[in-house]
Amino acid sequence: xxxxxxxxxxxxxxxxxxxxxxxxxxxxxxxxxxxxxxxxxxxxxxxxxxxxxxxxxxxxxxxxxxxxxxxxxxxxxxxxxxxxxxxxxxxxxxxxxxxxxxxxxxxxxxxxxxxxxxxxxxxxxxxxxxxxxxxxxxxxxxxxxxxxxxxxxxxxxxxxxxxxxxxxxxxxxxxxxxxxxxxxxxxxxxxxxxxxxxxxxxxxxxxxxxxxxxxxxxxxxxxxxxxxxxxxxxxxxxxxxxxxxxxxxxxxxxxxxxxxxxxxxxxxxxxxxxxxxxxxxxxxxxxxxxxxxxxxxxxxxxxxxxxxxxxxxxxxxxxxxxxxxxxxxxxxxxxxxxxxxxxxxxxxxxxxxxxxxxxxxxxxxxxxxxxxxxxxxxxxxxxxxxxxxxxxxxxxxxxxxxxxxxxxxxxxxxxxxxxxxxxxxxxxxxxxxxxxxxxxxxxxxxxxxxxxxxxxxxx
Numbered sequence: 001x002x003x004x005x006x007x008x009x010x011x012x013x014x015x016x017x018x019x020x021x022x023x024x025x026x027x028x029x030x031x032x033x034x035x036x037x038x039x040x041x042x043x044x045x046x047x048x049x050x051x052x053x054x055x056x057x058x059x060x061x062x063x064x065x066x067x068x069x070x071x072x073x074x075x076x077x078x079x080x081x082x083x084x085x086x087x088x089x090x091x092x093x094x095x096x097x098x099x100x101x102x103x104x105x106x107x108x109x110x111x112x113x114x115x116x117x118x119x120x121x122x123x124x125x126x127x128x129x130x131x132x133x134x135x136x137x138x139x140x141x142x143x144x145x146x147x148x149x150x151x152x153x154x155x156x157x158x159x160x161x162x163x164x165x166x167x168x169x170x171x172x173x174x175x176x177x178x179x180x181x182x183x184x185x186x187x188x189x190x191x192x193x194x195x196x197x198x199x200x201x202x203x204x205x206x207x208x209x210x211x212x213x214x215x216x217x218x219x220x221x222x223x224x225x226x227x228x229x230x231x232x233x234x235x236x237x238x239x240x241x242x243x244x245x246x247x248x249x250x251x252x253x254x255x256x257x258x259x260x261x262x263x264x265x266x267x268x269x270x271x272x273x274x275x276x277x278x279x280x281x282x283x284x285x286x287x288x289x290x291x292x293x294x295x296x297x298x299x300x301x302x303x304x305x306x307x308x309x310x311x312x313x314x315x316x317x318x319x320x321x322x323x324x325x326x327x328x329x330x331x332x333x334x335x336x337x338x339x340x341x342x343x344x345x346x347x348x349x350x351x352x353x354x355x356x357x358x359x360x361x362x363x364x365x366x367x368x369x370x371x372x373x374x375x376x377x378x379x380x381x382x383x384x385x386x387x388x389x390x391x392x393x394x395x396x397x398x399x400x401x402x403x404x405x406x407x408x409x410x411x412x413x414x415x416x417x418x419x420x421x422x423x424x425x426x427x428x429x430x431x432x433x434x435x436x437x438x439x440x441x442x443x444x445x446x447x448x449x450x451x452x453x454x455x456x457x458x459x
Contacts, residue, residue, distance in 0.1 A: 002029070003434060004037050008045030008395060011361045012052060012385050013370035021050060023391040026433035031385060045395050048428060051365055052385050053087030053392025054346050057372040058123075058181075058238055058262060058313030061091050062111050065319070066327065066336045071412045072318045074115035077342055078450055079443040080410035081118050084343035085427040087392035088119045088382050088453065090372070092150055097127045097158070101136040105144060109452060116450030117443070118432060119392075121376070123181050125150040127158075129165040137172065145454030147178045147377045148236070153220040154185040154212075154288065163227075170233040177457030179260075179375065180228075181236040184220030184245065185212055185289060194333050205282035208332045209272045209290035217289050218244040225252035225259055234258040234459040236375065239315045241267045241289040243299035250308055258459070260375055261308060263300055263367070264315040265345045266291060269352050270417060283325040284415055286335045287315065301358040310371040312349055316342035318413035340413040344404055346394075348418065350425040377455035391434035400426045410443050 003023040010019045010031065020035040021028060061077045063070035072080075081089055091112065095104035105124055112120050124140065126133070126149050140146040151169065152160050161169070173180050193211040197203075202210075221237055228235045229252065240246055240261050249261050266287060271294040274285035285291055303309040317338020319325055328335030341348070346368060353359040359367070373383025380389050402423045406416035430438035437445030 002037055002040040003043060004035060004040035005043045005045050005050060005393065005395065008048055008050035010050045010385055011365055013362060013366045016362060021385060021393065023434045026391055028385060028387055028389045028391050030387060043395065043429065047399070049361065049396040049398060050385065051085070051394040051396055052369050052383050053394060053432070054085045054368045055088045055090070055372040055382060056081060056086045056313050056316070056342060056345060057090045057311050057376065058264060058315050059089045059091050059342055060094070060315070060317040060338065062108055063094060063317055064096070066334060068319065068324050068327065068336060070318050070338070071320050071324065074112050075117065075447065076410060076412045077316065078115070078117040078120070080343035082430050082432060082438045082445065083410050083441055083443045085346040085394040085396065085430055086118065086342065087430065087432050088378070090376060091120060091122050093122050093124045095125060095127060099128065101126070101128070101133050102140060105140055105146065112450065113452065115448060117437065117445060117448060119451045119453055121453040121455060122146060123148045123150045125152065126169055127152070127161060129161055129169060134172065138176065141176050141178055141457060145456070147455040147457050148181055149173065149178060150181045150183070152183045153223065154183050154187050154190060160187040167227055167231065170227050170231040174231050174233040177459050179234045179236055179459050181238050182224050183239070184217060184224050184237050186216045186219050186223070189216050189219070198331055198333065203331045205280065205286050205328070205332050205335060206276040208275055208286045208335070209292070212288060212290060214242040214244045214292065217242060218248045221245045221248040225249060225257050228252070228259060229255060229257045232258070236260040236262060238262050239264045239267065239289060239313070240309065242292050242296050246299070246303050246308055260310050262311045262313055263304060263309045264313045265341050265348045266315070266339045266417065268297060268300055269348055271297070274417070280326065280329060283328060283335050284321050284417060285339060286332065286337055287317070287339050288337050301353060304367055305359050305363060310367065310375070312345065312367045314341040314345045316340055318411055320414040322414055339417045340411050341417060343409050343411060344416070344418055347423050347426055350398070351423055355424045377458040378453055391431055393431045394427050395429040396425060397428045398425045400424070402426070408441065
């Protein structure tokens with residue numbers, strides 16, 4: 001049966017208007033000032049926003065790290081995503097240096113197909129780059145719709161690749177029209193800083209940020225952009241934490257480099273004092289690049305407002321405090337990196353961005369949905385409220401007031417990095433391809449139902 005959403009305020013990347021939305025099957029059939037469809041089920045959206053389903057361009061679900069694995073599975077992570085208004089996720093596939101790219105893709109995809117409740121696609125990390133890997137990269141683009149790959153300019157000896165390999169990969173990316181996403185630091189510098197701090201007895205989580213300071217991140221951005229300038233490849237810089245890194249990217253962009261910059265929610269609302277909390281509590285907030293000084297928040301929000309930064313993800317990487325994070329009690333280098341947040345992202349951005357007048361609603365939609373759809377080859381199927389688009393919709397109540405708590409999360413992580421902080425706004429209803437799957441911040445759908453999104457090279 002058709003669904004008719006009436007009386008809502010439609011907020012998209014390029015419009016803000018009162019309109020009705022008619023859904024037939026899994027797609028949007030019509031958007032108009034007033035729609036009459038007597039046979040439709042009517043959803044009253046009066047006093048609420050109607051957003052396109054949000055897209056998280058940077059999540060980790062199946063994540064081997066430091067001898068353990070992230071605590072969420074695809075069911076729990078995507079239920080959390082949907083409860084928070086995210087209807088599509090792009091997961092990072094993170095194989096080991098001995099793994100074949102195709103085998104890694106097949107492993108991650110099989111797990112997602114078994115459990116994912118929202119739609120999904122992947123960035124495939126390239127940590128092996130022999131002749132077989134090069135061949136399989138090409139095959140995955142042609143046959144599986146993989147249109148983005150990830151590289152690490154960090155994690156020396158584990159995930160990083162040599163410069164000559166990075167250069168050749170970017171040449172291949174330019175040839176194939178795919179995008180290279182990149183964790184930008186300097187693997188050699190970080191390794192040296194970590195060894196020095198540990199040798200000095202500086203082993204607690206508070207020393208994680210000093211081991212990889214802002215200049216190291218900015219250097220990584222500069223390095224990546226130089227290669228992009230030489231090859232013509234399109235690059236996307238993930239989880240950018242500081243103004244110095246953003247400005248390196250903007251200098252490159254001014255020279256004609258094809259570069260996109262991503263923010264993630266933790267860097268916008270948390271600061272490095274979180275990782276300095278006593279009794280090892282700071283381990284909950286260890287991620288890379290690290291949380292920075294609070295002064296960076298305004299720089300990043302301004303960069304989002306003016307379009308220097310185009311997307312907001314989470315870098316959701318859920319490791320339990322008890323039994324996983326505490327593996328690093330004797331050395332911060334052994335703390336699994338990551339802060340859970342796949343459910344909280346949209347509400348955090350509304351609370352700290354829109355409600356604090358740092359960004360407007362349309363910028364929120366662009367950064368949390370539409371720009372990712374465009375950059376990664378899913379628009380207008382995703383990220384739009386238009387006839388023919390998937391009926392991924394979020395009916396959002398801006399008047400809701402509460403607090404963030406771990407107990408309200410669908411994630412299996414045993415803590416929330418935002419525990420007890422104010423929350424303003426939440427999804428009243430979330431529709432995944434025309435089906436209501438979340439209500440008032442809770443998942444109410446069935447098991448599974450997520451679809452793999454095949455993407456075409458667009459760059």
